[in-house]
Amino acid sequence: MSDSLQQKIQEICQSSNNDRVRMMDIVQGVQKELGCVSSEAMSIIAKATKSHHVEVESVVSFYSFLSKEQKGKTVIRLCNDTVDRMKGCEKVAEALSSELGIGFSETTADGKITLEYTPCIGMCDQAPAALINDVVAPSLTVEKVKEIVQNLKKDADPSKLSLGIGDGNNVDSLVRSAVKNNILKTGDVIFTDNESGKGLENALALKPEEVVEAVKVSKLRGRGGAGFPTGLKWQFTRSAEGKEKFVICNADEGEPGTFKDRVLLTEKFDLLFEGMTIAGYAIGAATGILYLRGEYVYLKKFLEAKLQERRDQGLLGDSIKGKDGFNFDIRIQSGSGAYICGEESALISSCEGLRGDPKTRPPFPAQKGYLASPTSVNNVETLCSATRILEKGSDWFLSIGSRESSGTKVLSISGYCKNPGIYEVPFGTKVFDLLKEVGAEDAKAVLVAGPSGQFIAPNEFSRVICFSDLGTGGAIIVFGPKCDLLKAVHEYMEFFVEESCGYCTPCRVGNVLLKKKLEEIMEGNGQPADLDYLQSLGESVKKSSRCGLGQTSPNPILTTLKNFKPLYEALVKVSEDGMQPTFDIRAALGDAEQAAERKSVLYTD
């Protein structure tokens, strides 16, 4: 490695104060500069940050946007999520491949362009979509990608591509993105006019304990999917012992089919930052971290500018709004393409500059979170709602939604429907009414809360979106009458196998076994007993996995087994002679026949 490159790496480390906690920023910087984080670069980083080579490597090898091997100057990551496949991503993939003359996971001979697949990038409402470095290319067609490739061959800089321009703040000079918001239904809490700053003002007029109490009374629950009562989480964090406390906003929505936080970050950043500040005041934190998923890094400059504006207005920094002793600021931490980092303890690991491994609980983040300090991790929408609660009062919030699920839910609806996009609905809305609204009344199945949620059948479309019935982080994927559901289930299992962090055996091994058995059944080699096997193995994986990923990953199989059993039953048959149809003796003997240079005498063709 040349001296200048070495120096460049050292400068990148220096810009993060050689702090190993900021390892994510450092390796992202090096990846951007060099197109990889080579072993040599790792050594330099390790030395500068007083870390170890293996520690740096463990981070680089974990995240899909980081690589040890050299990638092309431009990396095209085509999203091959189930919704994208419904919308013709396979044809786009073929076109990309033939235009570039390479397959997926390959780089062109001149080293300029790398082609890859990536799971959901939060653009299901404008699928098929791809990331070209940091640039989002939504609504792709065969013609479009041909043009993109031709232009990239001329100029490798994807920001110069003419991909069109989106709406709302996507037009802002700091975003300049072709992404569309697709806000198709506004509600009373989030997508409505609000008195900016009023929530924070009201909060600061109260004691921190009273702010926590107001949120508790409002019955606000986490909007990321788990639905933990927000006030309680704030109370635990506030009362936990620790010199420093932290607020982390989880903007790592990676659940396939979710894209609501993308739109909230684009349009409702003020609500969010205000909510984080209120949370900081309530729990006694001076630092907030916005964990922005790697796929949304196109919003980073814009959000940073908005943070600066708040600092300039005295809404962040020391003695906010003249309140003595209340100091609070927010930094943005980008992710690097890892679904598991949406799990709060894995997200904390990532913020600490480590692999995105979930942590053992207890202790919960509220007791020992970021850097072992009490930390409240809240979803984007939760924090936005908290702002509104402080602005308009708990009673107002309680009056919206259903009795035990107050407020509204922002849903990202996609798949087989006429109008995919963002819908803000009060809790208590029936699935059937949603389908009417999006134009998918003849749906065959609805996947509520993404693959870690549940597939429901038409006879359950009268169920309602709320915490006591169909809880959801916001992903609603609709499947049409012609959809092959089992194929979708298989794709989701592939996704979970890929995204499992590998720490615990039930998840690392169990999901592979589930996927394999499903494949056998889909190939027509399954037996009725295999359905029991799927059921019991799926339950074991759920029960014994260490974090939310494994605790929900068997759901695509388990919920289709429950609600769409005939699909499976049509494929399995009893083996009359007790032999396993999946075992192929001829294939099993191939290697030995080749080595022994003779055919089997026991098993001839």
Next chain:
Amino acid sequence: MAKPKIATASLAGCFGCHMSILDIDERILKLIELVDFDKSPIDDLKKFTGRCLVGLIEGGCANEENVHNLKYFRENCDILISLGDCAISGGLPAMRNSMPLKECLDEAYLNGPTVYNPSGKIPSDKEIPLCLDRVYPCHEIVKMDYYLPGCPPSADTIWEALVALLNNKPLDLPYELIKYD
């Protein structure tokens, strides 16, 4: 009424599970009162003499002969039991599963540090069964009805299981008999 018949086989195993069968000590006399032994290494019968109620299978399938034998058992036994960890999961022989067969054979017959093999060939006599690409647990080849874990399952485990099965009673093994960690 004729006594029910039991058959046993050791496939890719070490005969440890069969040793454990013999380990039931004087209870073997009681067993003989309950059942007749058919094809088994214990009596060295090579072929089934008639339909059997129970087949006890030790070992997984590492080669074609194992497969052949296991299928032969499936055809002739009402109930097949995977006896011990090799039958259940492949066990020690399955350690080779993480590498291609060719690499194992090359190491054993061509490249190993103590190999003397002037022919430079991997043995291919027709009397030697061909290895499978990997070692398979029994239930991946034929349907297995029950599984008795252990390396080997203790004599008490085998005894309790057989007695329960022959008397058509549910099997209730005390925790100590199936605890292995």
